[in-house]
Amino acid sequence: MEFSSKLLEEAVNEMSQLPGIGRRTALRLVLHLLKQPESQTVALSKALLDFKTDVKFCKNCHNISDTDLCEICANKSRQSEVVCVVEDIRDVMAIENTSQYRGLYHVLGGKINPMEGVGPSQLNIKSLIEKVKLGKIEEIIFALSSTLEGDTTNFYIYKQLEGLEVKTSTIARGIAVGDELEYADEVTLGRSITNRIPFEKSLKSQ
Amino acid sequence: MEFSSKLLEEAVNEMSQLPGIGRRTALRLVLHLLKQPESQTVALSKALLDFKTDVKFCKNCHNISDTDLCEICANKSRQSEVVCVVEDIRDVMAIENTSQYRGLYHVLGGKINPMEGVGPSQLNIKSLIEKVKLGKIEEIIFALSSTLEGDTTNFYIYKQLEGLEVKTSTIARGIAVGDELEYADEVTLGRSITNRIPFEKSLKSQ
Incomplete structure (x- = not known):
């Protein structure tokens, strides 16, 4: 991709550093911001920076x-x-x-x-x-x-x-509630049989 | 989605304003930035802001x-x-x-x-x-x-x-080079027949 503008190229480069965002998608996102009011870009930049610099973690559980x-x-x-x-x-x-x-x-x-x-x-x-x-x-x-x-x-x-x-x-690993057995993978189905639970207990958790 | 942090929520909110980015994806992207060095978030924010505020357009073609x-x-x-x-x-x-x-x-x-x-x-x-x-x-x-x-x-x-x-x-609208006719949509195939070009001309453009 060759860009007619260094500013555009830089924005696309940085955006495409994010996981799952290729260069085409990055370009689409950056051009979208261009069409929106400046306040949106300012708010996005500020929110990301504020989060990254001021984030804190719970001293007990690290959340x-x-x-x-x-x-x-x-x-x-x-x-x-x-x-x-x-x-x-x-x-x-x-x-x-x-x-x-x-x-x-x-x-x-x-x-x-x-x-x-x-x-x-x-x-x-x-x-x-x-x-x-x-x-x-x-x-x-x-x-x-x-x-x-x-x-x-x-x-x-x-x-x-x-x-x-x-x-x-x-x-517990097992078949998801509502899922058909025939579509479950073997490992999960195997585990759900090995780790079966008493029927009375299954009634309680409904 | 309920967040344990306003800063995180704000970042996810702004990120999910972008087209095609849902709240789950936005959360994934923001948490990715959290794991990266601060310089990456700074560079991303700066590149987006710089582009949005300093972008210029060619006075002839508006590119x-x-x-x-x-x-x-x-x-x-x-x-x-x-x-x-x-x-x-x-x-x-x-x-x-x-x-x-x-x-x-x-x-x-x-x-x-x-x-x-x-x-x-x-x-x-x-x-x-x-x-x-x-x-x-x-x-x-x-x-x-x-x-x-x-x-x-x-x-x-x-x-x-x-x-x-x-x-x-x-x-010209028509069948893409290398494409099979049977998979083309009717409108495109119809147009490519109506707007057929002299065979000699097709040799030249190869």
Whole structure:
């Protein structure tokens, strides 16, 4: 792509640094901003900069938060003895949307991924172990995605917890509610049979 | 979507104003920036702002340009008596990429679209007619997309040119080079038969 303007080229270059945004899409987005009032571009630039420079993290669970302690951790009515380990804020939002969970979270900020140079020390793992050592946590729920990296991270944390008095569990994998068995992948279907639950229990969770 | 941070929410809100970017994608992009060095967010914000505030347009063809006269208009070796009418800079870039065109362009900045409140006065049509009136243009090539809006705009300009001595043409519509006839839509195939060209001519353009 050859541009007739350095300013345009620069804007497209920066925009196409974002994941999933190719150069054509970047050009379309930049030309869209050109047609809109200047206030929109100013607001976008300011919001991104403000977020990046002023973002804070909850000192307890490491979730993104505008206050020292996030709303969930500060909520006295939640069960502080149950902690759900997740990768990032999107997982917190997804679980909160279910309204089925009353415990707290611990946001790792990623998964162990040697290929991308992410080791345990880059993640918020140490602070999780410290919290457990204080003895006030009864259960750790692993809710990382079931990929090689997710499983590795789960196992690493599990090993670190050895000798500490805490229950560990992992979220159930199985056929999605409403899904047809025939379209499920074998691994998921296999797991959902191995980890079957008593029928009476399934009635309760409806 | 409920956010644990106003700063995050604001960034996602602004990002999702862009066309084709939903709130989930916006969140993914903003969280990506959070993981990158601050310099990337600074560069992105600055590039967008600089482009929006300092953008200039060629005073002859209205294309985006950092100089008063764009590189194409300033190029003495191009045929200034042939002018190709296009919607925006993307069309200029697409035609330039073919290396088949040696004339100049005239960028309208849009198409007549009453539904979206775009009338002829919002487009760079008047300056095109003025240019033709100076008598130095021999041919106008219409290269707008063949939609209702494109056809309306072509026809409007065509009417404005009545009585002026200038040849008008429109780019050929037909089956794409390498495409199978059976997969072409009927309108395109019909046009490519109606507007067939002498075989000898097709040899020359290969």
